[in-house]
Amino acid sequence: MKTVRISIIGFGAVGQGVARSILAKREDLNKQGIDLQVVGISDSKGSEINAGGINLKSALERKKNKGTVAKGKENALDIIRDVEHNIVVEATPTNIENGEPGLGNMFAAFEAGRHVVTSNKGPLALRFKELKEAAEDNGLYFRYEATVGGAVPIFNLIHEALAGNTVIGIEGILNGTTNYILTRMAEERMPYELVLKEAQELGIAEADPTYDVEGIDSACKLVIIANSVFGQDATYRDVEVTGITKITPEALELANKNNYVVKLVCEARGNGLTVAPRLVPKRHPLAVGGTLNVASILTDLAGRITISGKGAGSIETASSILSDILFIARNS
Amino acid sequence: MIVSMTLELKDIPGQLVLALAPISELHGNIMSVVHQHDEKTPRGTIPVQITFEIEHKVLNKLIDRLEKSGVGVARVGEERLRSTVSVILIGHIVHSDMGDTIDRIDSTGFAEVVDMSLSMPAIEKTSSSYLVINAVGEKELSIALDILREVAHKKDLLMIEPIRQNSEAA
Incomplete structure (x- = not known):
C-alpha cells in the first residue's frame, strides 16, 4: 500500500467536496493500492492538523456546525511549510486582482517540495509561467484540471x-x-x-x-x-x-x-x-x-x-481534483 | 465568373461526358453537378444542374459547342454572390440609421445585405436585428464583416457573429 499524504488548503465548497470524495472512495483506492491521508486542512479561521490522518467525517461535521474546521491557530502556510506531506490541494477562492492567497500558497508548496493540485483560477490566470517553472525547477507536479470546465477533463484529454x-x-x-x-x-x-x-x-x-x-x-x-x-x-x-x-x-x-x-x-x-x-x-x-x-x-x-x-459543483470539481491527486500518486 | 447552367441531356448512355467535356476543354473549373436521372422533362430529356467557374469571354463559345453536340442549354445564370454569413446586431439600430449601415456594405460592389429581420419590443428599448450578407467570395465576405464591425463599434451596437465552421484539420 502506497500512502500519499495531502493537505486541503481552503475548505469551502470545493475543499469539502474533495474531503467527501476521498471518504466515499477510500475502499476503492485501497484496492488500487493507494491510501490517501489528509494530514492538514485549513480555512480562513484556522486549521486542523493530524500527521496520522484527519478524521474527515468529523472535520466535515465541525465545518457544518461551527462554520470552520479550525481546531488550532496554525494557518495555511504553517501547514504547507511545516507538516510533512506530498500534495497540497489548493482550493482557496479565486482572486483575479493579485491571485492571493492562492499564489503565495502555491509558491510555498513548491519551495517546500510538495506537488500542487488546484481548482483556483486566479494564480494561473495571472502568473502561469512562473508557477509552472517553479514546479519544474523543483521536480514537482503542478496539476490544475479543476480550474477549467469543472468535471470536464480538458487538460488530461489534451496532454x-x-x-x-x-x-x-x-x-x-x-x-x-x-x-x-x-x-x-x-x-x-x-x-x-x-x-x-x-x-x-x-x-x-x-x-x-x-x-x-x-x-x-x-x-x-x-x-x-x-x-x-x-x-x-x-x-x-x-x-x-x-x-x-x-x-x-x-x-x-x-x-x-x-x-x-x-x-x-x-x-x-x-x-x-x-x-x-x-x-x-x-x-x-x-x-x-x-x-x-x-x-x-x-x-x-x-x-x-x-x-x-x-462545469461546476462541489463533487464535480472534486472529481477533477481527485483525478489529479491520483495521477501524482501513481507517477511519483 | 461563376456560372450555373441547366442542361438537358438525351436519355442515352454517354451524354453526361458529352456535356462536361467542353467545359474542361475551355479551362472551366466544375464545382458541382446535380444529375437527376429519374426526373425527366416533358420533352423526355434529363435535366442536369452544373455550376462552374469559367472566363467570361469563352461562355458563348461553350454554349455553341454544347448545342452542336446535341446538349440542350435550358438556362444560363451568373452565380455572383456565393459566400454568405448571418449576424445579429443589438442596440439602437433604427435610431442609428440602419439604411446607412446597409449602404456601407452594398456600396462595396462585392457584398450585399440580402435579408434583414428587425424586432423592436418598445420605443426607447434596444432593438435586435438579424442580417444575411452575401459576397462574391470568402475574402470579400471577410472585408464586409470588417466594415460591419467598424460600423457596429461606432454606433455602439453589439454584433454577434457565427462561430467558425469550416475549420477542419489540415
Missing part, C-alpha cells in the same frame, strides 16, 4: 489522451452561469434581468454576477488553456472580452428562427484569444444547454474532439 497531436484551436463554453442565463432567455423569452434574478435565487449566479456575465471568468479559463496548451504567457488582460448583458430575448428569437442559438464562446487560436457571444448552429456540438460546459479541440491528427459535462 495525455491526445499526446502527440498538435492542437490547432480550441473553442468552448466554459461558464455555466452564462450558459444557463442564455438558455433560459431563449426558452422562456424572458429578459436578461429577470433570468439573472432567477439564476441568483437558484444559486447558479452569484450576488455580484459581474465576473460571470461580463465574461471575465471565461477569459481567465481561456488564458489557462492558452498557457497550458499553446505555451503562451498570457494573462486575462490579453483576452478580447464581450459579455452577455446586452443580449435581448428578441435577438435570441431571431437566432432561433434561423436555426441558431447564441452562446458565450471562448476561442483560442494562434495568438488570438476572444470571449464573445456567438451564433452557434443548433445541431453543432457546441450547442449545449443549461449549465453545461463544452470544449471542442481541433487537432492535426485526431481532427475535432468535443467533450461536454458539468
Whole structure:
C-alpha cells in the first residue's frame, strides 16, 4: 500500500467536496493500492492538523456546525511549510486582482517540495509561467484540471489522451452561469434581468454576477488553456472580452428562427484569444444547454474532439481534483 | 465568373461526358453537378444542374459547342454572390440609421445585405436585428464583416457573429 499524504488548503465548497470524495472512495483506492491521508486542512479561521490522518467525517461535521474546521491557530502556510506531506490541494477562492492567497500558497508548496493540485483560477490566470517553472525547477507536479470546465477533463484529454497531436484551436463554453442565463432567455423569452434574478435565487449566479456575465471568468479559463496548451504567457488582460448583458430575448428569437442559438464562446487560436457571444448552429456540438460546459479541440491528427459535462459543483470539481491527486500518486 | 447552367441531356448512355467535356476543354473549373436521372422533362430529356467557374469571354463559345453536340442549354445564370454569413446586431439600430449601415456594405460592389429581420419590443428599448450578407467570395465576405464591425463599434451596437465552421484539420 502506497500512502500519499495531502493537505486541503481552503475548505469551502470545493475543499469539502474533495474531503467527501476521498471518504466515499477510500475502499476503492485501497484496492488500487493507494491510501490517501489528509494530514492538514485549513480555512480562513484556522486549521486542523493530524500527521496520522484527519478524521474527515468529523472535520466535515465541525465545518457544518461551527462554520470552520479550525481546531488550532496554525494557518495555511504553517501547514504547507511545516507538516510533512506530498500534495497540497489548493482550493482557496479565486482572486483575479493579485491571485492571493492562492499564489503565495502555491509558491510555498513548491519551495517546500510538495506537488500542487488546484481548482483556483486566479494564480494561473495571472502568473502561469512562473508557477509552472517553479514546479519544474523543483521536480514537482503542478496539476490544475479543476480550474477549467469543472468535471470536464480538458487538460488530461489534451496532454495525455491526445499526446502527440498538435492542437490547432480550441473553442468552448466554459461558464455555466452564462450558459444557463442564455438558455433560459431563449426558452422562456424572458429578459436578461429577470433570468439573472432567477439564476441568483437558484444559486447558479452569484450576488455580484459581474465576473460571470461580463465574461471575465471565461477569459481567465481561456488564458489557462492558452498557457497550458499553446505555451503562451498570457494573462486575462490579453483576452478580447464581450459579455452577455446586452443580449435581448428578441435577438435570441431571431437566432432561433434561423436555426441558431447564441452562446458565450471562448476561442483560442494562434495568438488570438476572444470571449464573445456567438451564433452557434443548433445541431453543432457546441450547442449545449443549461449549465453545461463544452470544449471542442481541433487537432492535426485526431481532427475535432468535443467533450461536454458539468462545469461546476462541489463533487464535480472534486472529481477533477481527485483525478489529479491520483495521477501524482501513481507517477511519483 | 461563376456560372450555373441547366442542361438537358438525351436519355442515352454517354451524354453526361458529352456535356462536361467542353467545359474542361475551355479551362472551366466544375464545382458541382446535380444529375437527376429519374426526373425527366416533358420533352423526355434529363435535366442536369452544373455550376462552374469559367472566363467570361469563352461562355458563348461553350454554349455553341454544347448545342452542336446535341446538349440542350435550358438556362444560363451568373452565380455572383456565393459566400454568405448571418449576424445579429443589438442596440439602437433604427435610431442609428440602419439604411446607412446597409449602404456601407452594398456600396462595396462585392457584398450585399440580402435579408434583414428587425424586432423592436418598445420605443426607447434596444432593438435586435438579424442580417444575411452575401459576397462574391470568402475574402470579400471577410472585408464586409470588417466594415460591419467598424460600423457596429461606432454606433455602439453589439454584433454577434457565427462561430467558425469550416475549420477542419489540415
